[in-house]
Amino acid sequence: MILFALGSLLLGILCGYFLFPPEAVPVMDRLMSYALMLLLLSVGIEVGTNKTVFRKIREYNVRILVIPFGVAVGSIAGGLLLGFFLGMPVNESAAVSSGFGFYSVSAVILRGLGGAQLGTVAFMTNVLRELMAFLMIPFVARHFGRYAAVAPSGATAMDTTLPVIARATDDETALIAVISGVVLTALVPVLVPLLYNLL
Known part of the structure; x- marks a missing residue:
């Protein structure tokens, strides 16, 4: 998936340089906005269909939010x-x-707010976070504990890095990782523009 994303970015750069005139940028902006809305809708559907997540949230109560909010504070700091x-x-x-590793949404939002350069920085930063998570999770689980192993993934704990977390820890931690990923994914479209405009 990451290679596909990087390949798509490279293809876009080549198309922008060789094929499309600058007048095509407003059309691309509109297309990106529609794609972003569709992506957020699909994430919402995925979260809504996972009944286990809601059951565990009720079971753990507010304590379940300690990990994702800790990850959020640590990432921003x-x-x-x-x-x-x-x-x-x-x-x-x-x-x-x-x-939080959710490169497809954060990059589009920051491109709209701060321009193409900032959008590219956001994209690369969050892609690298996901790549590093794959390498770090087993090490963190072994040396710092199973709950700490959820942190490197950020928002991707609910999907792409979940198999690595499950292999390095246990079923309960994997479920907590899903919930943490869901919470962080939901925070991205709120926090990215909020922090950009407030600070």
Whole structure:
């Protein structure tokens, strides 16, 4: 999936450079907005059809939110710290890091808010987060515990990195990872523009 996403980006760059005139950009912006709405609808349907998630949320109550909110705070704090060292504006570094690995949504939102360069930074940052999660999860599970293994994935804990979490931990942690991923996925379209505009 990640290779497909990177290949699509490369193909888009080549098409933009060789085929499409600058006048095509407004049409692409409109298409991206529709695609983003469709993507968010499909994520909502996927969450709504997973009845186990809702049952576990009722069972664990508010405690189930500790992990995703901890991941959110840690991700944004880490993004702010790295942004400071890289000389990035606070609002941009916070917004990029609040993508939580959900590159398809965060990149589109930040492209609309801050331009193509910021959208590309968001895309690459969140793709790299997902790639690093695949490598880090077994190590984190072994040395820091099964709940800590959910953190590197961010929003992708509910889908692409879930098999790695399940293999490195146990069934209960895998279910918590799904819930954490659902919560973080829902936060991305809210936090990215909020942090970009507030800070």
